Amino acid sequence: MSELNNITLKILENGKGILAADESTGTMTKRLDGVNVPSTPENRLLFRETLFSSSSMTECIGGVILYDETIKQKSSKKNKIPELISEMGSAPGIKVDTGAKVLAGSPDEKITEGLDGLRERLKEYYKLGAKFTKWRGVYNITKSFPSKLSITSNAHALARYAALVQESNMVPIIEPEVLMDGNHTAEECYKKTSEVIERCFEELILHKVDLKGIILKPNMILAGNKSKSKISNEEVAKLTLKCLKSSVPSEVPGVAFLSGGQSELEATENLNLINKYNDTNFIMSYSYGRALQQSALKFWSKDIQDIKGTQKIFNHRAKMNSLAAQGKWSKDLEI
Numbered sequence: 385m386s387e388l389n390n391i392t393l394k395i396l397e398n399g400k401g402i403l404a405a406d407e408s409t410g411t412m413t414k415r416l417d418g419v420n421v422p423s424t425p426e427n428r429l430l431f432r433e434t435l436f437s438s439s440s441m442t443e444c445i446g447g448v449i450l451y452d453e454t455i456k457q458k459s460s461k462k463n464k465i466p467e468l469i470s471e472m473g474s475a476p477g478i479k480v481d482t483g484a485k486v487l488a489g490s491p492d493e494k495i496t497e498g499l500d501g502l503r504e505r506l507k508e509y510y511k512l513g514a515k516f517t518k519w520r521g522v523y524n525i526t527k528s529f530p531s532k533l534s535i536t537s538n539a540h541a542l543a544r545y546a547a548l549v550q551e552s553n554m555v556p557i558i559e560p561e562v563l564m565d566g567n568h569t570a571e572e573c574y575k576k577t578s579e580v581i582e583r584c585f586e587e588l589i590l591h592k593v594d595l596k597g598i599i600l601k602p603n604m605i606l607a608g609n610k611s612k613s614k615i616s617n618e619e620v621a622k623l624t625l626k627c628l629k630s631s632v633p634s635e636v637p638g639v640a641f642l643s644g645g646q647s648e649l650e651a652t653e654n655l656n657l658i659n660k661y662n663d664t665n666f667i668m669s670y671s672y673g674r675a676l677q678q679s680a681l682k683f684w685s686k687d688i689q690d691i692k693g694t695q696k697i698f699n700h701r702a703k704m705n706s707l708a709a710q711g712k713w714s715k716d717l718e719i
């Protein structure tokens with residue numbers, strides 16, 4: 385087994401998943417503003433350290449995606465954050481893209497940037513303890529989007545990123561996120577997501593990326609959040625599986641879904657059904673940001689020194705998702 389494949393399995397096996405705590409300062413400020421906590425480096429660290437030192441880190445969280453600010457911070461006990469995560473039995477990871485910018489040639493779409501100087505930044509992150517990395521491409525659905533240009537250019541960037549990351553002995557998370565914003569049907573989401581993922585794999589293969597040493601982080605197949613034709617959770621699970629079965633090469637060891645704006649419960653329930661019906665060899669797990677953090681953040685904001693209480697909420701959510709990643713969750717386990 386290759387070293388990269390080994391890392392991938394350690395992160396995702398046995399009901400483990402990923403905590404996406406890589407909100408850039410802008411996004412984290414929005415989240416903190418939403419609960420009336422000032423967005424200072426100290427507060428951003430305090431909330432994150434509270435999660436990273438929770439007991440569920442050992443059993444349920446195989447990896448944590450960090451933002452540049454956090455990977456360089458020290459905990460209240462003066463531990464380096466990547467060391468704290470490793471001591472809890474999880475793997476530190478890092479977001480290495482520099483954000484989605486206006487796509488020249490199709491200004492209503494986005495292209496993710498960050499390739500310039502990436503090789504050097506990767507060396508630095510590796511020394512800081514990162515075992516894996518993340519890069520997110522974003523696509524929106526309208527009648528004419530995502531365009532060929534956005535699909536091709538984002539796939540190309542994702543593949544160049546992934547090749548550089550593997551060269552640096554880390555596992556790249558490939559995150560092509562087809563957004564749920566809009567009034568499109570689930571069928572349209574299925575078609576566009578399939579096209580996006582297929583194109584990503586064409587480029588990954590062209591760039592000689594070892595598919596056994598990556599993690600795919602896709603969206604689930606959902607109707608748009610403004611669509612009148614919603615589908616059931618069963619249908620979400622079945623369409624998501626159908627899409628991944630036909631667009632992802634079988635060498636890929638694991639998939640870790642993003643939550644993409646689903647409620648905590650929806651994200652857990654859909655993941656559970658995906659695992660119930662999973663007839664593929666892919667591990668199907670989670671790499672949730674909002675769906676792992678929302679309730680914990682809300683609770684924490686009421687008393688930012690209540691570490692234990694916040695951890696209890698986070699541990700519960702992590703446990704529920706870990707069960708869902710094994711198809712063992714049920715609604716009556718929720719509190």
Ligand code: 5MM
Pocket residue numbers: 404405406407408409410411412449483520561642643644645671672673674675
């Ligand atoms: C944690 O949020 C990440 C976004 O950060 P920026 O937009 O600030 O760069 C995001 O990439 C996240 O990792 C994924 O979208 C998954 O998060 P959700 O909340 O969709 O599960």
